[in-house]
Amino acid sequence: MWYAFNRKKKFLEVLFTGGFRRIAMAVLIASVFTPLPGARAANPQPFDITKLTIENKAPDFVLTDLNGQKFRLSDHKGKRPVLIIFSTTWCSFCRAEIPHFKSLYASYAKQGLEIVNIDIQESKEKVVKYAAKYELPYRTLLDEDGTVSGVYEVKGVPTLILVDKNGMIVCRQCRTVDTLLKTMMKK
Secondary structure (H helix, E strand, O other), X not given: OXXXXXHHHHHHHHHHHHHHHHHHHHHHHXXXXXXXXXXXXXXXXXXXXXXXXXXXXXXXXXXXXXXXXXXXXHHHOOOOOEEXXXXXXXXXXXXXXXXXXXXXXXHHHHHOXXXXXXXXXXXXXXXXHHHHHOOOOOEEEEEOOOHHHHHOOOOOOOEEXXXXXXXXXXXXXXXXXXXXXXXXXXX
């Protein structure tokens, strides 16, 4: 009984000493961010990870690299695996991964691995400066309008996608790509 009385007393104190304002603000915020009945998203496209997961065919694309050369993913089918790195110049996580990607390139490029960095929705000038500053040894492609990153449903950067020589996605967002490459490149 005493506990219940103290709780009620405390509630009333909070309510009448600024608590009411907090509650009113919470109700207002909740009403603003609660969708209206019948409201729909402007572009409802559910995230369908199944079409871009392991053992599914990697969607083909053609992009231009920093030297103006075309890169077509399907040109590598039957020849070599491709590690696709989706990134941006402003992403600190992408910059932190560069030494690791350089190491992979040094270890596996001579064995046939193609590494391509796809920069998303940035100008060529900005990406050229970035690639020069960090001395990227692998090709950097420009996805200036975000089409390819949209097809691959990139939700954050860096996003890694490893495509085997048969054009199939072997891993997506795998952080153990080293181990996977060791096995794949021995075949």
